[in-house]
Amino acid sequence: MRKTSAGWYMLFVFPLFFIFSTVVLAPFFMGIIYSFVSWDGLPLNPKTFTGFDNYLKMLSDARFVSSSLRTAYFTLISIVAINVLALAFALVATTSLKARNVARTMLFMPYLIGGLILGYIWKFILGDAFKALGEATGLSSIFFNWLIDPNFAVFALVVVTTWQMAGYVMIIYITGIQGIPEEVIEAAEVDGAGFWTKLIRIKFPLIMQSFTICLFLSISSCFKIFDVNLSLTGGGPYNSTEMFAMNIYNEIFSLNNYGYGQSKAIAFFLAAACLTLAQVVITKKKEVEIQ
């Protein structure tokens, strides 16, 4: 019996393992090797081994440093915006509201639109439509082309990312809230707990698992943002919205510095891994279980 199940196990795991190792593990380790050379990515052109030069160069690359700091800032604002909104949506969508199913569908829908298309749609809204609105209403201090103002362009990215992600994250919160046993809430109500007390003392601790998942998802996807960045602002105006991933893309594919770009990518991986690991460890500790 045990033997057959091991066979089945192998059968079903092998395809996935094979694909994972050829498209993720192998390129990853090859990437580490390439990060130590100076090369333009074409096999017939020379590769020169440069040791840790690529990594040292990163520290004095002002554009790279500022784009990574900007990514951290963007991630921070976005995860707050995404999670606060998603939680609020989830709380509304789990009430006995009649339109709750329609609301869930509508809120989830932006997630189904690809990031590139989303970026182009919002480019039109925040650029042309906002400008026209400002001219028509006279409120040109709010309604102007957000995408050519360096400060507002970052917020434009936050708005679009939030709009895209909030519905998805909401679904996870909804599952968490629906998993709370009815009697616990009732008991709290009998004890005289109001809305806020119930929310903070009863619901939050019991949906801590959802927090772990949602924070993880939003941190990693905001930190790695690329498609919306490319189509909405293209890094402009004057690099003020160039995020981590885009900086790496430009280094490798526009400037042909394959080795240097690869070392940036390794740094990017380490930063993303540390950030999400730290978050998972912290929120895991706060999780409680109903005995």
Next chain:
Amino acid sequence: MKSSKLVLSKIASMLLGGCMILSGCSGAASPNASENSAAAAAQPDAPKVEATAKIVVFQSKVEIIDQLEAAAKDYLSETGAEVEVRGTTGDDYFQQLKTGLANNQGPAVFSLAPGSEVAQLENYLADLSDLPFASDIAAGMAAVSGGKVVGIPYTVEGFGIVYNKSLLDPSSAASLETFTKMLQDQRAAGINGFGLSQESYFLIGHILNHPFAVMDDMEGYMDKLNKGEVKMAETPEFQEFAKFYEAIRDNSYNPLEVNYDKECGDFATGKTASIHQGNWSYGMFKDYDVAFEMGLMGFPIAGNEKIAVSVPTVWCVNGQASDAEAKAGKDFITWLYTSQTGKRYVTEEFGFIPIVKGMESSSLDPLSAEVSRYAAEGKTIGWATNLYPAGIVDVYLVPAAQKFFTTSMSADEFLIELDAAWAAANGR
């Protein structure tokens, strides 16, 4: 138990479905193959060697992709050799090409921009000096690497100021002062005098060509600039250019809010008197009922009256391809530029300005006719754009231009930004 059976049957049906899809594909492919062999059989006197190598042509010029496919069909019926045309819709042609070449899956024939692209891929290019018409190509137009011809030019293209003849007289915008006055006058009349657009080359890439190209030794200057021996901020041509740029910023719309479509649309409808474009943009005006005559004039920097004319793209043959494939590729290019059918495609269907001796075109659009006229009169300057360091336009020049158009920085400060961009692109 029941549920596991259900799952199994589901998996089985999925597998079956998959098989059917696969067989469907191969079923669709096979009649095609027999068709080809039938076509080859129908041409008994066609050279047999070519029939063995089916080649892939991958090229970047989106405008001619349908016409090139039609040409490949005619080529098949005339010679029996099969050519598959591939194109791309995005801006990542060069990237896709490099990926293919790096994995030894490159096309037999592909297109490149002369200059830095050819230099980067020189190890991958076959020698084309032995093509029968290589010596008939207009002087200095073929891409050369290490003394060998490696790229056959598509055509020549020219850019400068495309202007509306009923709104603008070239002699009224022939210097910085008159150009600025023209912008102000047009603005007072409710018309935008001169337009750029937000795309990297239309914003800065092309227009920055002029201060380089009006110099006597453009290549020498570029060399020194790359090495950091000269500065744009201290070069009179660039000082004048920055003042032009300032006049444009202060007297016309903000190009960052305008895309290529709108730039051309505004020009075609008479809202803009002139735009910085080339003869390729004529296709954009076809959708409009253009009610005026248009012309092409030089960008009036340092009294310049010449337009920038050069080769945008060249045909290359993959040096890594097998001998049979390389030969088939060369044969196709030769057919395109020497046979009756091929020449008809190049001149009439592609709308190319001829660059090979013995080719003539009677149906040029008005802007291409202007380019042809300037070229015949010798009133042309070169393209520095092909000599720019790789990637500089998108990664470094565009941010500098965006900063210029969104702040009130001065012409001098702008030149300092440009110098910094050049230094960064050269790794300094």
